[in-house]
Amino acid sequence: MIYTSRRNTLASIHRPQPAAPSSLGESILRIAGVDQDVIDEVLGDMAEEYAMRVARVGRARACGWYLHESLRSVPHLGLGALRARAQHQPTHLAALVSVFVVAASLVFIAQVNADGPPAFLTADRRGELVVNSERPVQLSIHVVDAAGHALPSSNVRYQWTSGVPVSVSAGGVITCSQAGDATVRAALGALEARLSLHCRPVHDVRATVMMDVVVGEDARALRFEATDASGQSVTELAGIISIRDSTIATLESQRIHARAPGITSATVSVGDHASFTAVHSYQRVEQLDAIVAGQHLAVRVRLAPREMRRWSIPAGSYFLAIHTHDNEQTRPQLAVAGAVCKAVLEHFECWAREPATVIAYYPRNINHDEPLTGTLTIWRQEE
Amino acid sequence: MYMTDLTLGTLELTVLLTVSRLATDAYGFAIRRDIAERTGREHSVGALYTTLQRLQDKGLVTSHATAPLPVRGGRSRRQYKLTATGARSLLDAQRHAESMWAGMGKRVRPRLG
Numbered sequence: 001m002i003y004t005s006r007r008n009t010l011a012s013i014h015r016p017q018p019a020a021p022s023s024l025g026e027s028i029l030r031i032a033g034v035d036q037d038v039i040d041e042v043l044g045d046m047a048e049e050y051a052m053r054v055a056r057v058g059r060a061r062a063c064g065w066y067l068h069e070s071l072r073s074v075p076h077l078g079l080g081a082l083r084a085r086a087q088h089q090p091t092h093l094a095a096l097v098s099v100f101v102v103a104a105s106l107v108f109i110a111q112v113n114a115d116g117p118p119a120f121l122t123a124d125r126r127g128e129l130v131v132n133s134e135r136p137v138q139l140s141i142h143v144v145d146a147a148g149h150a151l152p153s154s155n156v157r158y159q160w161t162s163g164v165p166v167s168v169s170a171g172g173v174i175t176c177s178q179a180g181d182a183t184v185r186a187a188l189g190a191l192e193a194r195l196s197l198h199c200r201p202v203h204d205v206r207a208t209v210m211m212d213v214v215v216g217e218d219a220r221a222l223r224f225e226a227t228d229a230s231g232q233s234v235t236e237l238a239g240i241i242s243i244r245d246s247t248i249a250t251l252e253s254q255r256i257h258a259r260a261p262g263i264t265s266a267t268v269s270v271g272d273h274a275s276f277t278a279v280h281s282y283q284r285v286e287q288l289d290a291i292v293a294g295q296h297l298a299v300r301v302r303l304a305p306r307e308m309r310r311w312s313i314p315a316g317s318y319f320l321a322i323h324t325h326d327n328e329q330t331r332p333q334l335a336v337a338g339a340v341c342k343a344v345l346e347h348f349e350c351w352a353r354e355p356a357t358v359i360a361y362y363p364r365n366i367n368h369d370e371p372l373t374g375t376l377t378i379w380r381q382e383e
Numbered sequence: 384m385y386m387t388d389l390t391l392g393t394l395e396l397t398v399l400l401t402v403s404r405l406a407t408d409a410y411g412f413a414i415r416r417d418i419a420e421r422t423g424r425e426h427s428v429g430a431l432y433t434t435l436q437r438l439q440d441k442g443l444v445t446s447h448a449t450a451p452l453p454v455r456g457g458r459s460r461r462q463y464k465l466t467a468t469g470a471r472s473l474l475d476a477q478r479h480a481e482s483m484w485a486g487m488g489k490r491v492r493p494r495l496g
Contacts (some may be wrong), residue, residue: 045411073429205487
Protein backbone atom coordinates (compact mmCIF):
# COMPACT_ATOMS: atom_id res chain seq x y z
CA MET A 1 0.00 0.00 0.00
CA ILE A 2 1.23 3.47 -0.76
CA TYR A 3 -0.86 5.13 1.91
CA THR A 4 0.38 5.55 5.43
CA SER A 5 -2.00 5.89 8.34
CA ARG A 6 -2.61 9.38 9.68
CA ARG A 7 -5.80 8.66 11.61
CA ASN A 8 -4.28 9.45 14.99
CA THR A 9 -3.15 12.81 13.66
CA LEU A 10 -6.54 13.62 12.12
CA ALA A 11 -8.45 12.75 15.25
CA SER A 12 -7.08 15.77 17.06
CA ILE A 13 -7.68 18.25 14.26
CA HIS A 14 -10.72 20.46 13.96
CA ARG A 15 -12.29 20.25 10.46
CA PRO A 16 -13.73 23.62 9.54
CA GLN A 17 -14.66 24.30 5.87
CA PRO A 18 -15.80 23.35 3.30
CA ALA A 19 -18.95 21.55 4.30
CA ALA A 20 -18.76 18.88 1.61
CA PRO A 21 -21.16 15.97 2.20
CA SER A 22 -18.13 13.88 3.15
CA SER A 23 -20.02 11.55 5.48
CA LEU A 24 -22.06 10.32 2.51
CA GLY A 25 -19.00 9.79 0.34
CA GLU A 26 -17.18 8.15 3.21
CA SER A 27 -20.09 5.78 3.81
CA ILE A 28 -20.22 4.77 0.16
CA LEU A 29 -16.50 4.10 -0.03
CA ARG A 30 -16.44 2.33 3.33
CA ILE A 31 -19.28 0.03 2.28
CA ALA A 32 -17.23 -0.81 -0.78
CA GLY A 33 -14.43 -1.94 1.51
CA VAL A 34 -12.00 0.86 0.65
CA ASP A 35 -9.19 1.39 3.14
CA GLN A 36 -9.70 4.36 5.50
CA ASP A 37 -6.42 5.97 4.46
CA VAL A 38 -7.43 5.86 0.82
CA ILE A 39 -10.82 7.25 1.75
CA ASP A 40 -9.12 10.19 3.46
CA GLU A 41 -7.00 10.87 0.37
CA VAL A 42 -9.94 10.67 -1.99
CA LEU A 43 -12.32 12.70 0.15
CA GLY A 44 -9.68 15.38 0.69
CA ASP A 45 -9.37 15.83 -3.05
CA MET A 46 -13.12 15.79 -3.47
CA ALA A 47 -13.57 18.39 -0.72
CA GLU A 48 -11.25 20.74 -2.62
CA GLU A 49 -13.07 20.21 -5.88
CA TYR A 50 -16.44 20.46 -4.15
CA ALA A 51 -15.54 23.91 -2.79
CA MET A 52 -14.50 25.02 -6.27
CA ARG A 53 -17.74 23.70 -7.79
CA VAL A 54 -19.92 25.33 -5.14
CA ALA A 55 -18.44 28.69 -6.14
CA ARG A 56 -18.89 27.93 -9.82
CA VAL A 57 -22.22 26.12 -10.18
CA GLY A 58 -23.90 26.34 -6.77
CA ARG A 59 -24.29 24.00 -3.83
CA ALA A 60 -27.06 21.80 -5.26
CA ARG A 61 -25.19 20.87 -8.42
CA ALA A 62 -21.95 20.48 -6.50
CA CYS A 63 -23.68 18.01 -4.17
CA GLY A 64 -24.91 16.09 -7.22
CA TRP A 65 -21.37 15.95 -8.57
CA TYR A 66 -20.07 14.77 -5.17
CA LEU A 67 -22.52 11.89 -4.99
CA HIS A 68 -21.91 10.97 -8.62
CA GLU A 69 -18.13 11.06 -8.17
CA SER A 70 -18.29 8.98 -5.00
CA LEU A 71 -20.27 6.30 -6.80
CA ARG A 72 -18.04 6.52 -9.87
CA SER A 73 -14.95 5.91 -7.77
CA VAL A 74 -16.28 2.77 -6.13
CA PRO A 75 -15.35 0.27 -8.89
CA HIS A 76 -11.70 1.35 -9.08
CA LEU A 77 -11.05 1.83 -5.40
CA GLY A 78 -13.16 -1.14 -4.37
CA LEU A 79 -11.40 -3.48 -6.79
CA GLY A 80 -8.06 -2.34 -5.41
CA ALA A 81 -9.25 -3.09 -1.90
CA LEU A 82 -10.72 -6.39 -3.07
CA ARG A 83 -7.42 -7.51 -4.56
CA ALA A 84 -5.52 -6.57 -1.43
CA ARG A 85 -7.95 -8.31 0.94
CA ALA A 86 -8.46 -11.38 -1.21
CA GLN A 87 -4.80 -12.18 -0.71
CA HIS A 88 -5.18 -12.22 3.08
CA GLN A 89 -8.87 -12.94 3.77
CA PRO A 90 -10.41 -15.08 0.98
CA THR A 91 -13.62 -15.54 3.01
CA HIS A 92 -14.48 -11.88 2.48
CA LEU A 93 -14.38 -12.25 -1.27
CA ALA A 94 -18.01 -13.26 -1.81
CA ALA A 95 -19.33 -10.47 0.39
CA LEU A 96 -17.21 -7.90 -1.38
CA VAL A 97 -18.27 -9.14 -4.81
CA SER A 98 -21.90 -8.63 -3.76
CA VAL A 99 -21.09 -5.10 -2.67
CA PHE A 100 -19.54 -4.37 -6.05
CA VAL A 101 -22.54 -5.67 -7.93
CA VAL A 102 -24.74 -3.25 -5.98
CA ALA A 103 -22.24 -0.42 -6.40
CA ALA A 104 -21.97 -1.04 -10.14
CA SER A 105 -25.75 -0.84 -10.39
CA LEU A 106 -25.74 2.45 -8.49
CA VAL A 107 -23.02 3.80 -10.77
CA PHE A 108 -25.04 2.82 -13.81
CA ILE A 109 -28.14 4.53 -12.43
CA ALA A 110 -26.13 7.62 -11.54
CA GLN A 111 -24.60 7.75 -15.02
CA VAL A 112 -28.00 7.45 -16.69
CA ASN A 113 -29.61 10.13 -14.52
CA ALA A 114 -26.72 12.52 -14.15
CA ASP A 115 -26.88 15.82 -15.99
CA GLY A 116 -24.11 16.35 -18.50
CA PRO A 117 -22.64 19.66 -19.64
CA PRO A 118 -24.85 21.97 -21.75
CA ALA A 119 -25.04 20.64 -25.29
CA PHE A 120 -27.92 22.54 -26.93
CA LEU A 121 -29.86 25.77 -26.62
CA THR A 122 -33.39 25.39 -27.87
CA ALA A 123 -36.25 27.85 -28.11
CA ASP A 124 -39.97 27.30 -28.32
CA ARG A 125 -41.65 27.74 -31.72
CA ARG A 126 -38.31 27.34 -33.49
CA GLY A 127 -37.11 30.64 -32.08
CA GLU A 128 -39.93 32.67 -33.67
CA LEU A 129 -41.45 34.82 -30.96
CA VAL A 130 -44.37 37.24 -31.31
CA VAL A 131 -44.30 39.91 -28.62
CA ASN A 132 -47.54 41.86 -28.12
CA SER A 133 -46.67 43.32 -24.75
CA GLU A 134 -45.66 46.94 -24.38
CA ARG A 135 -44.02 46.11 -21.05
CA PRO A 136 -40.71 44.30 -20.43
CA VAL A 137 -40.88 40.60 -21.26
CA GLN A 138 -38.48 37.85 -20.15
CA LEU A 139 -37.17 35.75 -23.04
CA SER A 140 -36.78 32.08 -22.32
CA ILE A 141 -34.53 29.48 -23.83
CA HIS A 142 -34.00 25.87 -22.87
CA VAL A 143 -30.56 24.52 -22.00
CA VAL A 144 -30.23 20.75 -22.34
CA ASP A 145 -27.38 18.29 -22.13
CA ALA A 146 -26.59 15.68 -24.78
CA ALA A 147 -29.04 13.24 -23.17
CA GLY A 148 -31.85 15.79 -23.27
CA HIS A 149 -31.85 16.63 -19.55
CA ALA A 150 -33.01 20.19 -18.87
CA LEU A 151 -30.36 22.35 -17.23
CA PRO A 152 -30.63 25.77 -15.54
CA SER A 153 -30.79 28.59 -18.06
CA SER A 154 -29.98 31.48 -15.72
CA ASN A 155 -26.45 31.83 -17.13
CA VAL A 156 -27.64 32.33 -20.71
CA ARG A 157 -26.72 35.81 -21.97
CA TYR A 158 -28.74 37.74 -24.56
CA GLN A 159 -27.76 40.42 -27.05
CA TRP A 160 -29.61 42.36 -29.75
CA THR A 161 -27.98 41.75 -33.13
CA SER A 162 -30.19 43.22 -35.88
CA GLY A 163 -33.59 44.63 -36.86
CA VAL A 164 -35.70 47.28 -35.16
CA PRO A 165 -34.19 48.70 -31.96
CA VAL A 166 -35.25 46.51 -29.04
CA SER A 167 -34.04 46.99 -25.50
CA VAL A 168 -32.42 43.66 -24.47
CA SER A 169 -30.82 43.10 -21.07
CA ALA A 170 -28.03 40.57 -20.63
CA GLY A 171 -30.47 38.45 -18.67
CA GLY A 172 -32.96 38.41 -21.56
CA VAL A 173 -35.53 41.03 -20.58
CA ILE A 174 -36.74 42.78 -23.73
CA THR A 175 -38.99 45.76 -24.32
CA CYS A 176 -40.73 46.15 -27.67
CA SER A 177 -41.27 49.88 -28.00
CA GLN A 178 -42.17 49.81 -31.70
CA ALA A 179 -43.50 47.36 -34.25
CA GLY A 180 -40.98 45.47 -36.38
CA ASP A 181 -38.75 42.43 -36.45
CA ALA A 182 -35.47 41.98 -34.61
CA THR A 183 -32.93 39.22 -33.96
CA VAL A 184 -31.51 38.45 -30.54
CA ARG A 185 -28.54 36.18 -29.87
CA ALA A 186 -28.66 33.89 -26.84
CA ALA A 187 -25.33 32.43 -25.75
CA LEU A 188 -24.03 30.11 -23.07
CA GLY A 189 -20.28 29.59 -23.42
CA ALA A 190 -19.68 28.33 -26.92
CA LEU A 191 -23.35 27.48 -27.44
CA GLU A 192 -25.61 30.00 -29.11
CA ALA A 193 -29.07 30.34 -30.60
CA ARG A 194 -30.90 33.03 -32.54
CA LEU A 195 -34.30 34.29 -31.55
CA SER A 196 -36.41 36.04 -34.16
CA LEU A 197 -38.59 38.60 -32.42
CA HIS A 198 -41.76 39.90 -34.02
CA CYS A 199 -42.51 43.02 -32.02
CA ARG A 200 -46.22 43.79 -32.41
CA PRO A 201 -47.15 45.86 -29.38
CA VAL A 202 -50.87 45.78 -28.61
CA HIS A 203 -52.47 48.76 -26.88
CA ASP A 204 -56.03 47.46 -26.63
CA VAL A 205 -58.07 44.29 -27.13
CA ARG A 206 -61.81 44.38 -27.73
CA ALA A 207 -63.98 41.29 -28.02
CA THR A 208 -67.68 41.13 -28.84
CA VAL A 209 -69.71 41.75 -25.67
CA MET A 210 -71.97 38.73 -26.04
CA MET A 211 -72.12 35.74 -28.32
CA ASP A 212 -74.68 32.98 -28.78
CA VAL A 213 -73.97 29.35 -29.60
CA VAL A 214 -76.41 26.48 -30.02
CA VAL A 215 -75.89 22.94 -28.77
CA GLY A 216 -75.49 20.58 -31.71
CA GLU A 217 -74.62 23.31 -34.22
CA ASP A 218 -71.26 24.32 -35.65
CA ALA A 219 -68.84 26.20 -33.44
CA ARG A 220 -68.81 29.97 -33.92
CA ALA A 221 -65.76 32.20 -34.18
CA LEU A 222 -65.06 34.41 -31.20
CA ARG A 223 -64.75 37.89 -32.64
CA PHE A 224 -62.13 40.20 -31.21
CA GLU A 225 -59.76 42.88 -32.41
CA ALA A 226 -56.35 43.99 -31.15
CA THR A 227 -55.12 47.48 -31.94
CA ASP A 228 -51.85 49.34 -31.49
CA ALA A 229 -51.36 52.76 -29.87
CA SER A 230 -52.48 54.54 -33.06
CA GLY A 231 -55.67 52.47 -33.31
CA GLN A 232 -54.44 50.34 -36.20
CA SER A 233 -55.42 46.69 -36.16
CA VAL A 234 -52.68 44.25 -35.11
CA THR A 235 -53.03 40.87 -36.79
CA GLU A 236 -49.93 38.97 -35.66
CA LEU A 237 -50.89 37.93 -32.17
CA ALA A 238 -49.74 35.51 -29.50
CA GLY A 239 -52.36 35.27 -26.80
CA ILE A 240 -54.63 33.04 -24.85
CA ILE A 241 -58.37 32.41 -25.16
CA SER A 242 -59.96 30.68 -22.21
CA ILE A 243 -63.47 29.51 -21.31
CA ARG A 244 -64.56 29.79 -17.73
CA ASP A 245 -67.01 26.85 -17.65
CA SER A 246 -66.16 24.07 -20.07
CA THR A 247 -69.37 22.18 -19.26
CA ILE A 248 -71.26 25.00 -21.03
CA ALA A 249 -68.91 25.63 -23.95
CA THR A 250 -65.46 24.64 -25.15
CA LEU A 251 -62.84 26.08 -27.44
CA GLU A 252 -61.98 24.70 -30.85
CA SER A 253 -59.07 26.84 -31.97
CA GLN A 254 -60.63 30.30 -31.84
CA ARG A 255 -64.18 28.99 -32.18
CA ILE A 256 -66.68 28.40 -29.40
CA HIS A 257 -68.53 25.10 -29.32
CA ALA A 258 -71.73 24.75 -27.24
CA ARG A 259 -71.95 21.74 -24.95
CA ALA A 260 -74.92 22.45 -22.68
CA PRO A 261 -77.43 25.31 -22.28
CA GLY A 262 -76.36 28.06 -19.88
CA ILE A 263 -74.08 31.07 -19.53
CA THR A 264 -70.32 31.18 -19.30
CA SER A 265 -67.60 33.57 -20.43
CA ALA A 266 -64.61 33.66 -22.73
CA THR A 267 -61.52 35.76 -22.06
CA VAL A 268 -59.07 36.88 -24.73
CA SER A 269 -55.65 37.86 -23.36
CA VAL A 270 -53.09 39.44 -25.67
CA GLY A 271 -49.95 41.16 -24.42
CA ASP A 272 -50.86 43.22 -21.37
CA HIS A 273 -54.58 43.38 -22.20
CA ALA A 274 -57.62 41.18 -21.89
CA SER A 275 -61.24 41.33 -23.02
CA PHE A 276 -64.28 39.47 -21.79
CA THR A 277 -67.22 37.98 -23.72
CA ALA A 278 -70.42 36.55 -22.24
CA VAL A 279 -71.15 33.23 -23.93
CA HIS A 280 -74.79 32.08 -24.02
CA SER A 281 -75.38 28.48 -24.99
CA TYR A 282 -78.88 27.49 -26.22
CA GLN A 283 -80.81 24.24 -26.37
CA ARG A 284 -82.56 23.56 -29.69
CA VAL A 285 -86.39 23.10 -29.47
CA GLU A 286 -89.43 23.34 -31.77
CA GLN A 287 -91.68 25.60 -29.64
CA LEU A 288 -91.07 28.44 -27.20
CA ASP A 289 -94.37 28.64 -25.30
CA ALA A 290 -93.09 26.50 -22.42
CA ILE A 291 -89.91 28.53 -21.80
CA VAL A 292 -89.21 29.10 -18.12
CA ALA A 293 -87.06 31.69 -16.34
CA GLY A 294 -83.32 31.13 -16.83
CA GLN A 295 -83.82 28.88 -19.83
CA HIS A 296 -81.87 29.27 -23.10
CA LEU A 297 -83.77 27.93 -26.13
CA ALA A 298 -83.27 28.09 -29.88
CA VAL A 299 -85.47 27.29 -32.88
CA ARG A 300 -84.38 26.84 -36.44
CA VAL A 301 -85.93 29.36 -38.86
CA ARG A 302 -86.45 28.79 -42.58
CA LEU A 303 -88.49 31.37 -44.51
CA ALA A 304 -89.64 31.44 -48.09
CA PRO A 305 -90.00 34.88 -49.70
CA ARG A 306 -92.74 36.90 -47.96
CA GLU A 307 -93.22 34.16 -45.38
CA MET A 308 -93.69 34.91 -41.67
CA ARG A 309 -93.47 32.57 -38.62
CA ARG A 310 -94.76 33.11 -35.07
CA TRP A 311 -93.99 31.63 -31.66
CA SER A 312 -95.91 32.35 -28.49
CA ILE A 313 -93.93 33.19 -25.35
CA PRO A 314 -95.16 33.67 -21.76
CA ALA A 315 -94.93 37.03 -19.96
CA GLY A 316 -91.38 37.81 -18.87
CA SER A 317 -88.04 39.46 -19.74
CA TYR A 318 -86.16 38.16 -22.77
CA PHE A 319 -83.02 38.49 -24.85
CA LEU A 320 -83.66 37.48 -28.48
CA ALA A 321 -81.63 37.36 -31.67
CA ILE A 322 -81.63 35.79 -35.11
CA HIS A 323 -78.34 34.25 -36.20
CA THR A 324 -77.18 33.04 -39.57
CA HIS A 325 -73.96 31.41 -40.65
CA ASP A 326 -70.94 33.62 -40.10
CA ASN A 327 -70.62 34.50 -43.81
CA GLU A 328 -74.31 35.15 -44.54
CA GLN A 329 -75.25 38.81 -44.84
CA THR A 330 -79.04 38.50 -45.26
CA ARG A 331 -80.99 37.14 -42.36
CA PRO A 332 -84.66 36.79 -41.37
CA GLN A 333 -85.98 39.85 -39.55
CA LEU A 334 -87.28 39.73 -35.99
CA ALA A 335 -90.18 41.44 -34.20
CA VAL A 336 -92.04 40.84 -30.93
CA ALA A 337 -95.75 41.63 -30.70
CA GLY A 338 -97.14 42.42 -27.23
CA ALA A 339 -93.79 43.41 -25.67
CA VAL A 340 -91.63 46.49 -25.18
CA CYS A 341 -88.24 45.98 -26.80
CA LYS A 342 -84.99 47.82 -27.31
CA ALA A 343 -82.09 46.88 -29.54
CA VAL A 344 -78.89 45.90 -27.77
CA LEU A 345 -76.17 45.34 -30.38
CA GLU A 346 -77.44 42.35 -32.39
CA HIS A 347 -80.06 41.46 -29.80
CA PHE A 348 -83.47 42.62 -28.68
CA GLU A 349 -84.13 43.00 -24.99
CA CYS A 350 -87.90 42.71 -24.45
CA TRP A 351 -90.37 42.95 -21.56
CA ALA A 352 -93.75 41.28 -21.99
CA ARG A 353 -96.42 41.93 -19.29
CA GLU A 354 -98.73 39.44 -20.99
CA PRO A 355 -98.08 36.47 -23.27
CA ALA A 356 -96.46 37.82 -26.45
CA THR A 357 -95.62 36.65 -29.95
CA VAL A 358 -92.14 36.39 -31.50
CA ILE A 359 -92.28 36.96 -35.25
CA ALA A 360 -89.62 36.09 -37.84
CA TYR A 361 -90.30 37.47 -41.31
CA TYR A 362 -88.73 37.67 -44.74
CA PRO A 363 -87.34 41.21 -45.30
CA ARG A 364 -89.44 43.21 -47.74
CA ASN A 365 -86.48 44.90 -49.43
CA ILE A 366 -84.96 41.59 -50.60
CA ASN A 367 -85.83 40.92 -54.21
CA HIS A 368 -84.50 37.43 -54.83
CA ASP A 369 -86.56 34.27 -54.39
CA GLU A 370 -84.10 32.31 -52.25
CA PRO A 371 -85.29 31.08 -48.84
CA LEU A 372 -83.59 32.55 -45.75
CA THR A 373 -82.41 30.37 -42.92
CA GLY A 374 -81.21 31.14 -39.44
CA THR A 375 -81.58 30.32 -35.78
CA LEU A 376 -83.74 32.25 -33.31
CA THR A 377 -82.22 32.29 -29.85
CA ILE A 378 -84.18 33.35 -26.81
CA TRP A 379 -83.06 33.62 -23.22
CA ARG A 380 -85.74 34.16 -20.59
CA GLN A 381 -84.10 36.08 -17.79
CA GLU A 382 -84.66 35.32 -14.12
CA GLU A 383 -87.65 37.26 -12.71
CA MET B 384 20.73 2.59 -25.09
CA TYR B 385 19.25 1.80 -21.66
CA MET B 386 15.48 1.21 -21.64
CA THR B 387 13.22 0.44 -18.71
CA ASP B 388 11.20 -2.74 -19.02
CA LEU B 389 8.08 -1.12 -17.60
CA THR B 390 5.13 -0.84 -19.93
CA LEU B 391 2.92 2.18 -19.36
CA GLY B 392 -0.76 2.26 -20.11
CA THR B 393 -2.29 5.39 -21.64
CA LEU B 394 -3.65 6.69 -18.36
CA GLU B 395 -0.45 5.78 -16.54
CA LEU B 396 1.57 7.72 -19.07
CA THR B 397 -0.83 10.66 -18.85
CA VAL B 398 -0.65 10.73 -15.04
CA LEU B 399 3.10 10.29 -15.01
CA LEU B 400 3.54 13.20 -17.43
CA THR B 401 1.25 15.33 -15.28
CA VAL B 402 3.18 14.50 -12.11
CA SER B 403 6.33 15.50 -13.97
CA ARG B 404 4.77 18.72 -15.24
CA LEU B 405 3.24 19.80 -11.91
CA ALA B 406 6.47 19.06 -10.03
CA THR B 407 6.00 20.15 -6.40
CA ASP B 408 2.27 20.74 -6.87
CA ALA B 409 1.46 17.18 -7.95
CA TYR B 410 -1.35 15.84 -5.81
CA GLY B 411 -4.65 14.12 -6.63
CA PHE B 412 -6.95 17.06 -7.27
CA ALA B 413 -4.32 19.11 -9.14
CA ILE B 414 -3.38 16.13 -11.32
CA ARG B 415 -7.00 15.41 -12.14
CA ARG B 416 -7.75 19.04 -12.97
CA ASP B 417 -4.65 19.37 -15.16
CA ILE B 418 -5.55 16.25 -17.11
CA ALA B 419 -9.14 17.45 -17.53
CA GLU B 420 -7.98 20.86 -18.83
CA ARG B 421 -5.53 19.35 -21.28
CA THR B 422 -7.57 16.41 -22.54
CA GLY B 423 -11.14 17.53 -21.85
CA ARG B 424 -11.73 14.22 -20.10
CA GLU B 425 -12.55 13.87 -16.41
CA HIS B 426 -11.30 10.59 -15.04
CA SER B 427 -12.90 9.49 -11.80
CA VAL B 428 -11.07 10.12 -8.56
CA GLY B 429 -10.98 6.37 -8.06
CA ALA B 430 -9.35 5.74 -11.44
CA LEU B 431 -6.73 8.38 -10.74
CA TYR B 432 -5.82 7.02 -7.31
CA THR B 433 -5.65 3.46 -8.58
CA THR B 434 -3.29 4.62 -11.32
CA LEU B 435 -1.12 6.58 -8.90
CA GLN B 436 -0.93 3.53 -6.69
CA ARG B 437 0.20 1.39 -9.62
CA LEU B 438 2.83 3.97 -10.56
CA GLN B 439 4.11 3.95 -7.00
CA ASP B 440 4.12 0.14 -6.91
CA LYS B 441 6.25 0.23 -10.08
CA GLY B 442 8.62 2.68 -8.43
CA LEU B 443 7.90 5.46 -10.93
CA VAL B 444 6.67 7.94 -8.32
CA THR B 445 7.08 8.43 -4.61
CA SER B 446 4.68 10.19 -2.28
CA HIS B 447 4.48 11.89 1.06
CA ALA B 448 1.65 13.37 3.10
CA THR B 449 1.49 17.08 3.87
CA ALA B 450 0.13 18.66 7.01
CA PRO B 451 -3.70 18.61 7.25
CA LEU B 452 -5.32 21.49 5.39
CA PRO B 453 -8.60 23.31 6.15
CA VAL B 454 -9.54 23.43 2.46
CA ARG B 455 -9.58 19.63 2.48
CA GLY B 456 -11.81 19.39 5.52
CA GLY B 457 -8.79 18.81 7.78
CA ARG B 458 -7.31 16.09 5.62
CA SER B 459 -3.75 16.16 4.36
CA ARG B 460 -2.59 16.05 0.76
CA ARG B 461 -0.50 13.26 -0.70
CA GLN B 462 2.16 14.86 -2.86
CA TYR B 463 3.69 12.81 -5.66
CA LYS B 464 7.16 13.11 -7.12
CA LEU B 465 8.69 11.56 -10.18
CA THR B 466 11.52 9.10 -9.45
CA ALA B 467 14.57 8.58 -11.61
CA THR B 468 12.98 5.38 -12.88
CA GLY B 469 9.84 7.34 -13.70
CA ALA B 470 11.84 9.92 -15.63
CA ARG B 471 13.55 7.18 -17.62
CA SER B 472 10.18 5.62 -18.30
CA LEU B 473 8.92 8.89 -19.72
CA LEU B 474 11.97 9.24 -21.95
CA ASP B 475 11.47 5.68 -23.16
CA ALA B 476 7.84 6.37 -23.86
CA GLN B 477 8.80 9.54 -25.72
CA ARG B 478 11.37 7.78 -27.83
CA HIS B 479 8.96 5.04 -28.61
CA ALA B 480 6.26 7.54 -29.57
CA GLU B 481 8.71 9.58 -31.64
CA SER B 482 9.86 6.57 -33.56
CA MET B 483 6.28 5.71 -34.35
CA TRP B 484 5.35 9.30 -35.20
CA ALA B 485 8.52 10.08 -37.11
CA GLY B 486 7.70 12.29 -40.03
CA MET B 487 4.03 12.41 -39.16
CA GLY B 488 3.66 15.32 -36.80
CA LYS B 489 4.96 17.64 -34.15
CA ARG B 490 7.41 16.24 -31.59
CA VAL B 491 6.42 16.09 -27.96
CA ARG B 492 9.14 16.49 -25.35
CA PRO B 493 8.00 16.24 -21.75
CA ARG B 494 9.63 18.58 -19.24
CA LEU B 495 10.90 16.49 -16.37
CA GLY B 496 10.59 17.77 -12.84
